[in-house]
Amino acid sequence: MMSKQTKPAAQQIAKSRTLSKRQVIMYAVLAVAVVGGPLYFQSIGNAFLVHICALIGIYVLLSLGLNIVVGYAGLLDLGYIAFYGMGAYVGVLLGLVFQHLVGGPNSALAGYSYWILLIPAALAGAMTGLALGTPVLRLRGDYLAIVTLGFGEIVRIALQNNFLGLTNGAAGLPRVGEVIVPAAGQKWVYLHLSTATFTFSKDLFWYFVIVLLCLLAIFVIRRLDNSRLGRAWVAMREDEVAAAASGINIMKTKLWAFSLGAMWGGIAGITYAYWIGFISPESFNFMESVLVVCMVVLGGMGSIPGVILGATIIAGLPEIIRYLAQSPLLSNVLTAQQATAVGNYRYLLFGGMMVVMMALRPQGIIPSTRRAHELTNVPSVIEEENEALWEAEHKSETPRSL
Amino acid sequence: MHIDLSTLPQQLVNGATLGGMYALVALGYTLVYGILLMINFAHSEMFMSGAYFGLLYLNILKKIPVLTNSATGIVILYVLVFILATASTGVVGMLTERFAYRPLRNAPRLAPLISAIGVSLLLQNAALLWISSSSIPFPLLFKVRSFKIGSASVSTMQLLIIVASLVLLALLDTFVAKTKLGKAMRATSQDREAAGLMGVNINSVIALTFFIGPALGGAAGMLSGMYYGNVKYNMGFIPGMKSFTAAVIGGIGNLRGAMLGGFILGFIEAIAAGFISTGYKDVIAFFILILVLIFKPGGLLGESVVEKV
Numbered sequence: 001m002m003s004k005q006t007k008p009a010a011q012q013i014a015k016s017r018t019l020s021k022r023q024v025i026m027y028a029v030l031a032v033a034v035v036g037g038p039l040y041f042q043s044i045g046n047a048f049l050v051h052i053c054a055l056i057g058i059y060v061l062l063s064l065g066l067n068i069v070v071g072y073a074g075l076l077d078l079g080y081i082a083f084y085g086m087g088a089y090v091g092v093l094l095g096l097v098f099q100h101l102v103g104g105p106n107s108a109l110a111g112y113s114y115w116i117l118l119i120p121a122a123l124a125g126a127m128t129g130l131a132l133g134t135p136v137l138r139l140r141g142d143y144l145a146i147v148t149l150g151f152g153e154i155v156r157i158a159l160q161n162n163f164l165g166l167t168n169g170a171a172g173l174p175r176v177g178e179v180i181v182p183a184a185g186q187k188w189v190y191l192h193l194s195t196a197t198f199t200f201s202k203d204l205f206w207y208f209v210i211v212l213l214c215l216l217a218i219f220v221i222r223r224l225d226n227s228r229l230g231r232a233w234v235a236m237r238e239d240e241v242a243a244a245a246s247g248i249n250i251m252k253t254k255l256w257a258f259s260l261g262a263m264w265g266g267i268a269g270i271t272y273a274y275w276i277g278f279i280s281p282e283s284f285n286f287m288e289s290v291l292v293v294c295m296v297v298l299g300g301m302g303s304i305p306g307v308i309l310g311a312t313i314i315a316g317l318p319e320i321i322r323y324l325a326q327s328p329l330l331s332n333v334l335t336a337q338q339a340t341a342v343g344n345y346r347y348l349l350f351g352g353m354m355v356v357m358m359a360l361r362p363q364g365i366i367p368s369t370r371r372a373h374e375l376t377n378v379p380s381v382i383e384e385e386n387e388a389l390w391e392a393e394h395k396s397e398t399p400r401s402l
Numbered sequence: 403m404h405i406d407l408s409t410l411p412q413q414l415v416n417g418a419t420l421g422g423m424y425a426l427v428a429l430g431y432t433l434v435y436g437i438l439l440m441i442n443f444a445h446s447e448m449f450m451s452g453a454y455f456g457l458l459y460l461n462i463l464k465k466i467p468v469l470t471n472s473a474t475g476i477v478i479l480y481v482l483v484f485i486l487a488t489a490s491t492g493v494v495g496m497l498t499e500r501f502a503y504r505p506l507r508n509a510p511r512l513a514p515l516i517s518a519i520g521v522s523l524l525l526q527n528a529a530l531l532w533i534s535s536s537s538i539p540f541p542l543l544f545k546v547r548s549f550k551i552g553s554a555s556v557s558t559m560q561l562l563i564i565v566a567s568l569v570l571l572a573l574l575d576t577f578v579a580k581t582k583l584g585k586a587m588r589a590t591s592q593d594r595e596a597a598g599l600m601g602v603n604i605n606s607v608i609a610l611t612f613f614i615g616p617a618l619g620g621a622a623g624m625l626s627g628m629y630y631g632n633v634k635y636n637m638g639f640i641p642g643m644k645s646f647t648a649a650v651i652g653g654i655g656n657l658r659g660a661m662l663g664g665f666i667l668g669f670i671e672a673i674a675a676g677f678i679s680t681g682y683k684d685v686i687a688f689f690i691l692i693l694v695l696i697f698k699p700g701g702l703l704g705e706s707v708v709e710k711v
Contacts, residue, residue, distance in 0.1 A: 070512075076515060076516070078519075135692070135696045136692065139699065142441045142511060142515055143441075143695055145443075146441060146643075146646060147692055147695055149643070150643065150687075150688035150691050150692060153684070153685070153688055154685050157682065157684060157685050290523065297516055345531065347523055347526075347527045348531060351519075351520045351521065351522070351523030351524030351525075351526075352524050353520070354516055354519060354520025354523070355517050355520040355521060355524065358502075358506055358513045358516050358517040358520070359502075359517070
């Protein structure tokens with residue numbers, strides 16, 4: 001029955017490796033926009049937009065990570081932000097230790113702490129994922145959502161209560177970044193491209209760091225998706241029992257998804273901490289988790305271009321509307337207050353969006369082909385086959401004559 | 403650690419008060435789960451809605467002089483407000499089912515859960531944007547007195563909550579066990595398709611469930627508003643989570659389990675807050691939830707369910 005649709009695997013892979021002309025143009029335009037956009041904003045002296053671009057980048061990284069868990073493995077994680085927080089706090093705290101070891105914030109080595117601690121922070125995220133996943137991944141999907149939510153809250157409350165005397169409670173770690181990263185004028189790890197008219201600002205530098213991390217994430221995740229593990233995720237997501245029967249170790253497969261997703265959370269966390277230079281528990285609350293879930297759902301679960309678009313829309317739109325209201329372009333149409341109101345309405349809109357999306361387009365804006373198939377209620381292959389079998393059996397049955 | 407046992411009776415009274423509220427909310431989770439196998443994530447917002455509806459009707463009805471002149475009038479006023487608020491929350495619950503969950507009844511399990519999170523965000527932010535972003539005082543037109551039982555002091559408010567929740571729990575238990583509609587609900591939760599074939603109108607049974615569950619949650623919300631003296635747009639989140647924990651402790655899908663779980667959690671929390679630490683008060687429930695799910699996922703009274711193919 002399926003044979004009509006399946007092409008030889010080699011042919012399919014070959015097709016996916018070569019890009020069509022349209023795709024080449026599209027990628028080129030995207031690359032120019034991603035690299036050139038913020039450079040342009042900076043050159044016209046608009047530092048705020050550069051900041052927004054970097055922020056969108058952080059959310060892209062987070063939603064790419066969560067997409068592994070929700071999109072590929074089909075596990076709803078409502079406490080994803082805990083891994084983000086873990087990366088941030090571990091990064092900053094280890095940064096302080098590192099700085100102490102190399103001889104204070106003014107030493108030449110101190111500026112490298114982010115690069116050295118990137119991997120420990122990623123590991124901290126992954127280990128937290130592993131530690132949480134080991135007991136809870138045996139639970140069914142909806143229980144898992146609640147337990148991860150609970151875990152996220154536990155982490156936030158622990159941070160807020162100055163856990164082990166390390167986290168400085170609700171006040172956060174004040175401007176730690178400023179201590180860790182050498183001040184302007186000191187020897188700095190990144191390029192000084194500044195001219196009289198153009199400053200290669202801190203935000204711009206971090207923007208490019210974040211873009212590189214996103215590219216790395218996309219590369220790794222694409223490779224994973226096509227690997228044995230990626231196929232195991234799909235099998236498990238579609239039917240756990242059948243996947244287990246086919247020899248997939250469910251626990252191991254889920255744990256891989258969980259900790260690989262958490263790893264990107266950790267990376268995003270340390271990057272955010274070193275970029276902003278200040279972290280507090282309130283940055284890692286439940287709403288942030290929900291926001292990242294929204295990004296994945298809106299863009300399309302399991303689809304890399306989808307989640308990037310979702311993150312860009314959800315993280316960027318309110319800020320851009322608020323910004324436009326102050327610019328001459330829209331200030332006649334929209335007052336600053338109205339624009340702020342639009343920003344305030346975003347959670348309301350996202351809530352409505354999640355309901356509408358689930359009812360009308362559960363596969364998201366740019367769906368992953370496979371996921372779309374699962375989500376839009378086509379009668380499953382098994383059911384079709386069963387029906388065909390039943391018909392076949394009953395046709396051949398000759399009416400019994402008594 | 404210094405433990406002073408003389409406050410134990412007081413903690414038990416506080417625990418019973420909390421437990422009554424948790425039990426009411428937990429029933430909403432358990433009813434919906436029993437019938438649709440879905441965690442109604444928006445249930446915590448029903449708690450919040452109940453409190454807001456209570457406030458609304460109280461402010462309208464207290465303008466009628468007959469209801470505020472005498473003690474009997476005030477009692478009637480609060481009973482009326484309570485009934486109206488509960489029923490309105492029930493209607494909100496039915497509407498969410500109709501528009502957010504019914505279209506997804508045959509969708510994969512992740513879909514209704516995400517939709518429910520959306521409803522929760524929607525309701526919470528509607529209250530935030532259109533009512534108030536800060537907490538609003540909940541007026542009490544009668545004086546709260548307290549009296550002593552042994553070494554514990556019990557306020558009339560606490561007594562009211564404990565009695566009201568016990569009455570509602572008994573009513574629900576009788577309804578589900580004895581009436582024809584209750585039988586239809588039990589049949590639907592056992593096997594939706596078979597119940598449909600036996601002539602049960604599945605859609606109306608599910609709608610009824612989404613009336614009763616949120617109505618009980620709303621009742622708890624209003625009681626909580628009266629008890630703590632204020633309402634806020636995000637007041638439902640923490641009690642919602644804790645009540646879900648209560649439902650899981652008792653065995654989700656099991657009505658008496660939810661009641662039991664509610665009271666157990668209320669006692670544990672009151673005792674823990676009294677003797678351990680208030681800073682981590684909200685964490686305790688989450689820890690219990692994780693522990694119960696790991697070691698006894700079926701809960702105290704639930705059956706262990708085997709994943710069916």
